Amino acid sequence: MFYKLPSFEYFKARSVGEALELAGKIGDYRFLAGGTDLLVDLKIGRYKPRAILDIGGLRELSYIINDGSRVRIGALTRLEDILRSSVVRERLPLLHEAVYHMASWQIRSVATIGGNIGNASPAADTAPPLLVHDAIVKTRSVRGERAVRLEEFIQGPRRTLLEPGEMIVEFEVPASPGLEEYWAYRKFGRRSAFTLSVVGLAVGAEFLEGSPVFKVSLNSVAPKPVRARSVEEYLKGKTLTDSVIETASKIVQQDISPITDVRATAEYRRHLATVLLKDALKEIAGRLRR
Amino acid sequence: MALEDPFSILEKYLSAEEYVVVGREFTRVDALDKALGRALFTEDYFIRYLQGNALFIKQVLSPHPHALIKAIHVDEAMGVAGVKAVVTHRDIPGVNQVGYALPDQPLLAERKVRYVGEVVALVAAESWEKAVEASQLVKVDYEPLPYVLDPLEAMSRTDILVHDEAGSNIAFKTRVRKGDVEKGFAEADVVVENEYRTHHQDHVYLETEAALAIPDSEGRITIIGAAQHPHLARDIAARVLGVPAGRVKVVVPYLGGGFGGKDDEGPLTISKAALVAYLTGRPAFIVYSREESIRIHPKREATIIRYKSGARRDGKLTAIDVTIIHDTGAYANRAPFILWRATMHASGPYEVPNARVDGYAVYTNKVYQGSFRGFGNPSIQFAVERQMDQLAEKLGLDPVEFRLMNILRPGSRTLTNQELDHSVGVGEALKKVAERSNWISKRREFDAFNKAEKRFKKGIGVGVAWHGISTSRGVPDWSNAVLKVEKDGSVVVFTGIVEMGQGSPTSSHVQIVSEILGVPPEMVRVVFGTSDAPDTGATHASRGTGIGGIGVEVAAGKIRERLARLAGDLLGVEPDKLVFREGRVYPRDNPERYIRWVDLVREAYARGVELSATGYFFLPKGKFDDTTGQGFAYPAFSYIVVVSEVEVDTETGVVRVTRVWPALASGRIISPLQVEGQVEGAVAQGLGYTLFEKLVFDERGGIVNADLTDYVIPTALDMPVVEKPIYVEDVYKYGALGAKGVGEMALIPLPASIANAVSHALGVNVTRLPLTPEYILQLEGVLRR
Numbered sequence A: 001m002f003y004k005l006p007s008f009e010y011f012k013a014r015s016v017g018e019a020l021e022l023a024g025k026i027g028d029y030r031f032l033a034g035g036t037d038l039l040v041d042l043k044i045g046r047y048k049p050r051a052i053l054d055i056g057g058l059r060e061l062s063y064i065i066n067d068g069s070r071v072r073i074g075a076l077t078r079l080e081d082i083l084r085s086s087v088v089r090e091r092l093p094l095l096h097e098a099v100y101h102m103a104s105w106q107i108r109s110v111a112t113i114g115g116n117i118g119n120a121s122p123a124a125d126t127a128p129p130l131l132v133h134d135a136i137v138k139t140r141s142v143r144g145e146r147a148v149r150l151e152e153f154i155q156g157p158r159r160t161l162l163e164p165g166e167m168i169v170e171f172e173v174p175a176s177p178g179l180e181e182y183w184a185y186r187k188f189g190r191r192s193a194f195t196l197s198v199v200g201l202a203v204g205a206e207f208l209e210g211s212p213v214f215k216v217s218l219n220s221v222a223p224k225p226v227r228a229r230s231v232e233e234y235l236k237g238k239t240l241t242d243s244v245i246e247t248a249s250k251i252v253q254q255d256i257s258p259i260t261d262v263r264a265t266a267e268y269r270r271h272l273a274t275v276l277l278k279d280a281l282k283e284i285a286g287r288l289r290r
Numbered sequence B: 001m002a003l004e005d006p007f008s009i010l011e012k013y014l015s016a017e018e019y020v021v022v023g024r025e026f027t028r029v030d031a032l033d034k035a036l037g038r039a040l041f042t043e044d045y046f047i048r049y050l051q052g053n054a055l056f057i058k059q060v061l062s063p064h065p066h067a068l069i070k071a072i073h074v075d076e077a078m079g080v081a082g083v084k085a086v087v088t089h090r091d092i093p094g095v096n097q098v099g100y101a102l103p104d105q106p107l108l109a110e111r112k113v114r115y116v117g118e119v120v121a122l123v124a125a126e127s128w129e130k131a132v133e134a135s136q137l138v139k140v141d142y143e144p145l146p147y148v149l150d151p152l153e154a155m156s157r158t159d160i161l162v163h164d165e166a167g168s169n170i171a172f173k174t175r176v177r178k179g180d181v182e183k184g185f186a187e188a189d190v191v192v193e194n195e196y197r198t199h200h201q202d203h204v205y206l207e208t209e210a211a212l213a214i215p216d217s218e219g220r221i222t223i224i225g226a227a228q229h230p231h232l233a234r235d236i237a238a239r240v241l242g243v244p245a246g247r248v249k250v251v252v253p254y255l256g257g258g259f260g261g262k263d264d265e266g267p268l269t270i271s272k273a274a275l276v277a278y279l280t281g282r283p284a285f286i287v288y289s290r291e292e293s294i295r296i297h298p299k300r301e302a303t304i305i306r307y308k309s310g311a312r313r314d315g316k317l318t319a320i321d322v323t324i325i326h327d328t329g330a331y332a333n334r335a336p337f338i339l340w341r342a343t344m345h346a347s348g349p350y351e352v353p354n355a356r357v358d359g360y361a362v363y364t365n366k367v368y369q370g371s372f373r374g375f376g377n378p379s380i381q382f383a384v385e386r387q388m389d390q391l392a393e394k395l396g397l398d399p400v401e402f403r404l405m406n407i408l409r410p411g412s413r414t415l416t417n418q419e420l421d422h423s424v425g426v427g428e429a430l431k432k433v434a435e436r437s438n439w440i441s442k443r444r445e446f447d448a449f450n451k452a453e454k455r456f457k458k459g460i461g462v463g464v465a466w467h468g469i470s471t472s473r474g475v476p477d478w479s480n481a482v483l484k485v486e487k488d489g490s491v492v493v494f495t496g497i498v499e500m501g502q503g504s505p506t507s508s509h510v511q512i513v514s515e516i517l518g519v520p521p522e523m524v525r526v527v528f529g530t531s532d533a534p535d536t537g538a539t540h541a542s543r544g545t546g547i548g549g550i551g552v553e554v555a556a557g558k559i560r561e562r563l564a565r566l567a568g569d570l571l572g573v574e575p576d577k578l579v580f581r582e583g584r585v586y587p588r589d590n591p592e593r594y595i596r597w598v599d600l601v602r603e604a605y606a607r608g609v610e611l612s613a614t615g616y617f618f619l620p621k622g623k624f625d626d627t628t629g630q631g632f633a634y635p636a637f638s639y640i641v642v643v644s645e646v647e648v649d650t651e652t653g654v655v656r657v658t659r660v661w662p663a664l665a666s667g668r669i670i671s672p673l674q675v676e677g678q679v680e681g682a683v684a685q686g687l688g689y690t691l692f693e694k695l696v697f698d699e700r701g702g703i704v705n706a707d708l709t710d711y712v713i714p715t716a717l718d719m720p721v722v723e724k725p726i727y728v729e730d731v732y733k734y735g736a737l738g739a740k741g742v743g744e745m746a747l748i749p750l751p752a753s754i755a756n757a758v759s760h761a762l763g764v765n766v767t768r769l770p771l772t773p774e775y776i777l778q779l780e781g782v783l784r785r
């Protein structure tokens, strides 16, 4: 609608330190990373901040580091860089796969992982893989650093635990040999590409004393991306036989609370969650049998 | 007959032994400019030449589905710095009436609004930011009225009237009465009866509506704008301004897609820009945002179609009884014509001895009905072709075999009892495409596959369609063009046909001139889309080449007659024995005794041979009786058959169209590459319509998904393999070189063919579009209806 951007003061931070200092001072601000969510939100009037703090150019928060048992990803790393990273492809294949199915090359070339999580949409596609990996969100403010589990960090639609003056600086993503090999990802959108999730699903298996521990996460089926704890609980110590898969994929209904909107009915989302989980578990079962 | 008689010219080139440019690969004139992003579209003229100088126009839309306008307050908006005008119905110097078929539609709402999104006022300011700001300050006092959204409800109510004057919400009715329907059903051994529903579709042209109006000296206005018929846009703008048509000039540059949408909205867009320019004396520019485009401009209508048909055991159709209801929305626009077309095509391309068809275009308080590729035909062919499959099944016949038993052929009589004397290649197209797609073995193969496989099911379905060419009944239709040969031998053609991606003026028109005059294509330039050319009619109804090209052919043919006489004198040969080819004119039996084209032209200038000509041609029509719906409906029909293969995931409900086999019987194929482009484009647009696209309305008739986040169009990855089209060149005597029309064709039977394929795959009865995963699961009984 030729939405007009509301007027705001614009600051471009030259360093993380400067950004945090400004944030502490201004109070009523929004960070601008890639802007692919924020600009839309400003135009439709979801936010009317006094100031925009542009952190998009801070190269110091754009990195992917293979750090032994974990991979550290800077909050301002662009999705396209994540997609091209061999570290991510090898150690966090679920994340690689999820980003592959996100948006388009143009959007991925400016959108950041910090923006995807910071935006806290129920449909955020990097969330399911990061949740399966039990990712930690590192935040920083002039008061210091915090580390929060992603599962707690996202509170609900566009709500996070981020405090005033605080910025997401990094995702610490535990990696494991299990998740490098035994994983399955499904994104169900309304067309084959360039589409928002109607239901997204990440499943992976880790190994504890030789037996698999399954981790399951979904988006677009609840006010925020969720771990399917009931499914995980049920699968504990079980072998993925057809009947176990069948039951597990029904149990997922307890972990979700979808709504009806213009993209799909709640009923269909529920149906899909079961179908996609069954599919994904079958795929993993196949890999486990090899 | 006189040498320059258009009929003899058409006949001469229809039966030519050989074509050297026509029917061959041809690089369209605009290919490189478009590939390199150099081609200029309406908005480019604003950005390059007039930004900062032209006023920007922002529209104020109605938030109500139905309300009286009590007052419009513009003072506050006028108070914004940089605002030059706030235009309402009160400011219109001419007539505030832009209805096409019926005089029911204002350019700017007057007295009441009839849909959410109706344009109430225009705000013009020095910058778009100011225009947007001020548009929010225009205060309209509304008195909300009760409204109707459902066409069935609207039909049966008179206490809520979208148009009080009409006295009913039925805007228009159509009918066909042929033979004795009761007797027909009594003779039938099998009868199939269903209610079908189809939905609204938006055009989603890449380029949204735009126009740039520039006031000229002497009280004239030139508008560069996106429309499909410059003369119509000019006439409507002139009427709104209250000035003679000759004072308004419309130039349509390259269009980023039209699909019919710009045939309806183009003249309105252009009138809005013209109005502001006229009132302010300043250049004025309007462009719709995507959201505005979706909210404001007319749509492919939603329909309800009740269809009963019967056939005998020997495979012959005996009767049809059809009711067609179009959700016309707030204004009639072209609804009567769209409904008329749907009605007269309600039999499909089959012989049906007894028929009763009733059509209703029904006003509702929603965005209104308009032209869209296929023009009322895709929905009715969907119903027809679902019926045909079900009749075949009941009769134990193969769907293709059953169709062939009833298909139109030369000598057949149509639904309106019109005899088709020639150019009826549909049966051959159907046979050929069935063969090429291995129809019979695939049907069996997929049946076997579906028995063995649980989750994924495969289906193959056919859709056959016909599409009347030119205007209906006796409604006048003509072609024209002005052709000039310049002193250096180059050729300039003026036509009102526009270039909207289809390529008529940049390929087929050039090919026709090049073929007839024997000049290389580089020497031919077609100036298109201008109201300075003679009125050529609209670039719609698949007529840009088939009809638009007639004017070009006739004008070129006249010039050739003159030059042949001259060359004959110079070479001492009978003019009829001359060949015009590759810049030379020579006797057929002696190519070495040639005169160069450029020299011949010089001679013509020296000897007083006129080298400009018009190519006027008025299409012969017949009589039609509107009370019975019987008589001459269209001069000819173009035909298409599409076979689609699908794979359905029965668990997610997702339909994937894997392969499409098109076969056209649309007369001469002048530009094969362009035809393929039209077929592929129509498959993409038809696929979107069939699988994903659907406007969603809220409880007040507002569009919920007026953006491309939630109005889902297909991507390249959703496209099936589209096989090279099969051509049955069933040339038509009054088409350019025998061409009928292609632009709309593949979209028309595609929904039917996909629906038939899905019905085949799942063994269900598809009666609705779009085939969303949820609908598929409902058909399977997995989800509640």
Ligand SMILES: Cc1cc2nc3c(=O)[nH]c(=O)nc-3n(C[C@H](O)[C@H](O)[C@H](O)COP(=O)(O)OP(=O)(O)OC[C@H]3O[C@@H](n4cnc5c(N)ncnc54)[C@H](O)[C@@H]3O)c2cc1C
Pocket: A030, A031, A032, A033, A034, A035, A036, A037, A038, A039, A075, A076, A079, A101, A102, A103, A104, A107, A110, A111, A112, A113, A114, A115, A116, A117, A118, A119, A123, A124, A125, A126, A162, A166, A167, A168, A169, A194, A195, A196, A197
């Ligand atoms: C056409 C299109 C397609 C899309 N497709 C998808 C898709 O398929 N899947 C999907 O999940 N998303 C999709 N998106 C949404 C969007 O692109 C992603 O969410 C993207 O990752 C957002 O990143 P950004 O850098 O652009 O965030 P921004 O828009 O800059 O920021 C988003 C929010 O996060 C906050 N923020 C950003 N960085 C930080 C930080 N470091 N610390 C604290 N707060 C921060 C901002 O203040 C803002 O509120 C799409 C968007 C568009 C426009």
